[in-house]
Amino acid sequence: MTTGAISSTHALATQAGADILAAGGNAFDAAVAAGLVLQVVEPHLNGPGGDLPAIFWKDGKAQVLCAQGPTPAGATIAHYKAEGLDLIPGDGLLATVIPGAFDGWMLMLRDHGTMELPTVMAAAIRLADEGHPILDRAVDTITKLGDFFTQHWPGSAALWLQGGKPPEKGGLFRNPDLAQTWRRILDLATGETREARIDAARDAFYRGFVAEAIGDFCATFKAMDASGTAHSGVLTAGDMATYSASYEAPLTYDYNGWTLAKTGPWGQGPVLAQSLSMLPADVVASLDTTGTDFVHLVIEAQKLAYADRDTYYADPALVDVPMDDLLSDAYASARRDQIGPTADNTLHAGTVPGFEAQVATMADVLERLSLPEGAVYEPTMAHLATDKGTIPRGDTVHLDVIDKWGNIVSATPSGGWLQSSPTIPGLGFCLNSRAQMFWLEPDLPGSLAPGKRPRTTLSPSLAWHRDGRVLSFGTPGGDQQDQWQLLFFLRFAAQGLSLQDALDAPMFHSTHMPASFFPRSREPGGLVAEADLPEATRDALAARGHVLRAVPKGSVGRVTAALRHPDGRLEAAATYRATYGGATVLP
Template sequence: MAGFTTRPEIRGTFGMVTSTHWIASAVGMAILEKGGNAFDAAVATGFVLQVVEPHLNGPAGDLPVLFHSARDGKPGVLCAQGVAPAAATIEAMKAQGIEGLIPGSGLLATVVPGAFDGWLLLLRDHGSMELSEVLEPAIGYLSDGHPMLASVAGAIAGLERFFTAQWPSSHAVWCPDGTAPEPLSLFRNPDLAATYRRLVEAAEGDTREARIDAARAAWRDGFVADAIADYLGDAKVMDVTGERHGALLNRADLAGWEASYEAPASVEYHGWTICKTGPWGQGPVLLQALQILKNFDLSAMDPLGEEFAHTVIEAIKLAWADREAYYGDPDHYDIPLETLLSDRYGRERAALISQDASQEQRPGRIPGHEALADAAIARAARRMDVMEDPATGEPTMAHLTDTRGDTVHLDIVDRWGNMVSATPSGGWLQSSPVVPGLGFPLNSRAQMFWLDAGLPSSLTPGARPRTTLTPSIAYGPNGEVLSFGTPGGDQQDQWQLVWFLRFVHHGFDLQQGIDAPLFHSQHFQASFYPREAKPGTMMIEATIGPVVVEALKARGHDVVVAEANSVGRLTAALRHEDGLMQAAATPRLMQAYAIGR
């Protein structure tokens, strides 16, 4: 299906890099040009994204990766989602006066940092370059400076007074001249540059793999762990509760955790095999939505029409209701994922979709798990209308600034056929104070846990918080391999779903689908503080047109019309069996870029 696009669709045979910042994409492409593979390029790109988008991700954040290895010919998942500290119990939170939600800022919500170890594990096992080579671009931008995005400058400006009064270590890093930096001014972070140089110096050993593991040890059980533990030993800082709290994380937690690999969850859909993380991320909701939607003739629907939007939104409501009832760390909880992803369950859920918009939270009632469905409905009811103007992004610090944090994404394919889809997040500058001397903040991911006992997402020592981070790899009927994803919290899999459906059913190219009007639901329980639910509400870009908006309202949807080109930050890369490649990036926010040849 041909159509106008804001940018050309990048095509070639050598390699493709697409990410949410043009500098990071250029760095990834430079690594491919130097002979590195997609994994080397992903690691270099990921570290630069931490530098240029520090309000969206950092080295102490989280990292899920979906990848296709040309060597093995199959997909894999790298899980660099840090776990809850050993002391992080529901009782410990209540002892600190936290009875409802875990605060989305400060130190109390800190879990084990995951991103740094995850990137290095990926480099060790699948890359070909030295740590010094892939870290060189990030160190250069930290030392010599990079043009600060207006969004980063705005986030810092909104928190400048708070940093001065409450988080002085953050003020020292983000306001180095005593005041917030100007948009597009040259910004440096010498403390983080020094941290990375020390990690490179620590990378000693007889083999490349041993050298990388030595750097991992310096982070997990060396000078980085020392600095974090020393700071957390007596630090108590202001958070969203308006009170000062310390961290439950300690040095033993840091030393006892490593990133790991696992097999992806997957379903078949119209000749495609779509692979996602397990239920410790929200990835399976996209798979559930596809299992529901395969019972409808989407190909016969106008991809920009109200019937398509209504049907997809209703499927999203059902899948995300199950997310809230049943998802969590399968290493700690009994997650009925096989049932949730089955064809039979998808048909049963599809039968619930009518011509009218549902206003109810309707998780499925899976035998033996009915209490979880009841608990999810009750939680959503408690969180309805908790704010007049609730934030829909991540992380939430709305009491201090109207800046919304988020996430980053990258998709990379090389000439050998390796592909990487990664959605780094966490470690946001506006959600946690900088660790003195290291140049980066910790994370606040424990806010994803509930303080109600007996749930798959209850706070549990050693468990992974159920995140919204969800990269994608898909295999096509003609030998294609597709990598795609987006930042956006609860919206990530919604925007990916809409894009993928138009790609499969209506022949949209990568860029055309990215440029097309996007929509999402706000009906279900949100994942971030203050965890609101807005029954029946959906958001759609104004470019869909007033006729579609009015038709959706007539079906009972509470439609919020977003400004044109303001929803979604998708990127995607595709490799055909014959070696031809394509890549695309969103024009929204005017910073994502696809590069290739």
């Protein structure tokens, strides 16, 4: 029996998790250690002030960990309109919701891990304090924003422009303030039991010195943002004090012997299930994995599923989301019948009985706002951006862990990117910008409101087969996450490719839907395809009406996966596109 398997988007995080597994820790211990390291080594993709959804498998059951923070009490449409905004900017302090990632990791460790907090935090603290080789894309992001940091965000300039200039690519980069923040939390993490000590660490962050520093900063600092105006935040220490991560049952969908588990519609995860509902496994299995019919069918199904995402998905604790209807066989059949032989380049949401007015209102808002055309790129695809003058956006990381006891974790942390919000002096990290996914228009499922979770793009996946296999997978990529995961899952679960081959096959995705990120732009009919998709396929797709753009091989998608077989054998894989990623199976 192997000790465990782990894959992630950065080799140092994979190594940190592997070290925990080798030392006798379980998948939850390893996931926390790897997750905290990712906050250090991929700071342009996630951070301590970010968000965390995870799906895990324990004792033969899947469960969702929701560490997606809701909006502060002061986050009202009236306040944002009074600030002169029609869209929530993608950066600055008004885009911030309560940071959930730290509490999520701590809750996971407390309830399901076995190790003490100093042990699982050791690698992250060491790398922050002693330094790590900084990634080229992180340096590119810092370089592009250097003048902006110096002029508008002095805390960010002090951290990321040490010595007044961007760090050297590949050189060691240190974040001593973050290391000190974590050490101070550990100093305060006292108690008679392991669980009490972890809860004390949670209190230090959400009801102690970290929350106080965040609240003071949001109240006193006016941060320049993409609106062209400086704004203070509305997040307070009081908001922080009320927060706790939570557990919930996953949304599930059966497909070709597999049961897929996703988050609820407070995330975009159900869009993967909706896409599968329109793509029968026997039809998919009969198609060439890189052929015209396969690509066309997948893209058209995704357009329909994403149109439903934008019209219906929201925090189900506050909004009625008809998920059962959207995943019903009858609804899927009706939507499938709408897929024709040529590209449909309109935004075409389906209508669930009783929701006709909602569909019409959303369509009216999208038309009235006249969203700009052109794709929004995260760092995963930053090299593909045509507008080099835009401020770099943030992105996401992912990790999958399996231990020898059969516990599995799929987690997709994000937010708190170094480019999203000014670094808070003394803490060594910044806040998230997840509120940009809300609309400042009333009466929509995604309208801004206090205490509401944003409809995030973060979308980890877990699936189990009736033969006993259990699969964990996910990727960074914003709106593309469930598009790339769909390709991987179809190729693996319906077309029979191996784990690695399914990850490495040519990727493509649609940019037809409005982006979840400011300025909510879209490319009507847009289809981005890697150049190793055959030229004949690309030409045929263009002839069918797709607005196709070929990009270099290996340009898009950073999917990672891990698989447990019924006999205990483990596999872990990371696509070759994950330049800095890594996967390992421990003996």
